[in-house]
Amino acid sequence: MSDGLQAYCKECSAEYYRQRQEAKGKSVRLKVPVASGHKRCPQCREIKPHSEWERNKTSSDGWSSYCKVCRAERNRVSYFKRKYGLTPAELEAMIAEQQGVCCICLAAPAEHVDHCHETGKVRGVLCFSCNAGLGQFKDRPDAMRRAAAYLEGHAWKPTLVAPGVYQLPS
Numbered sequence: 001m002s003d004g005l006q007a008y009c010k011e012c013s014a015e016y017y018r019q020r021q022e023a024k025g026k027s028v029r030l031k032v033p034v035a036s037g038h039k040r041c042p043q044c045r046e047i048k049p050h051s052e053w054e055r056n057k058t059s060s061d062g063w064s065s066y067c068k069v070c071r072a073e074r075n076r077v078s079y080f081k082r083k084y085g086l087t088p089a090e091l092e093a094m095i096a097e098q099q100g101v102c103c104i105c106l107a108a109p110a111e112h113v114d115h116c117h118e119t120g121k122v123r124g125v126l127c128f129s130c131n132a133g134l135g136q137f138k139d140r141p142d143a144m145r146r147a148a149a150y151l152e153g154h155a156w157k158p159t160l161v162a163p164g165v166y167q168l169p170s
Contacts, residue, residue: 039063043070084113084122095125102127 018028034040040047048067056064080086095110102108108127115122117139137143158166
């Protein structure tokens with residue numbers, strides 16, 4: 001209106017808006033009353049105290065949109081989708097296929113996605129130690145074979161063939 005006021009009260013305007021959205025096949029989130037010092041998470045739909053929320057100076061109320069637990073889960077899902085192209089269901093299927101254990105040591109729980117750094121292709125899910133070990137060997141099978149030979153007690157030192165030319169044991 002010209003005086004800056006609406007023709008209808010807030011409740012009537014909200015009801016009219018809800019009816020129009022439902023006529024379009026959309027749903028409107030119902031407004032839930034929340035006590036002071038609390039906020040409702042749209043994902044888990046729980047009302048939690050501000051201590052379970054992270055600060056966000058850019059939002060209108062100063063708190064993040066999702067509670068800490070839901071935000072962490074959303075970030076985890078987003079990370080695996082962005083970095084490896086995996087959905088949570090695909091990741092769980094890979095872990096289940098491995099019976100929940102690391103492909104290399106067969107002892108520790110599988111928790112870290114292993115991938116080829118050249119192609120980006122996911123190879124499997126490993127424990128932290130095995131995944132870090134592969135990373136330390138820079139995904140080089142020749143270096144890993146020499147390390148295995150060293151651990152098994154075989155000679156691993158290169159022999160001098162000519163000045164500056166060394167031959168590695170086979």
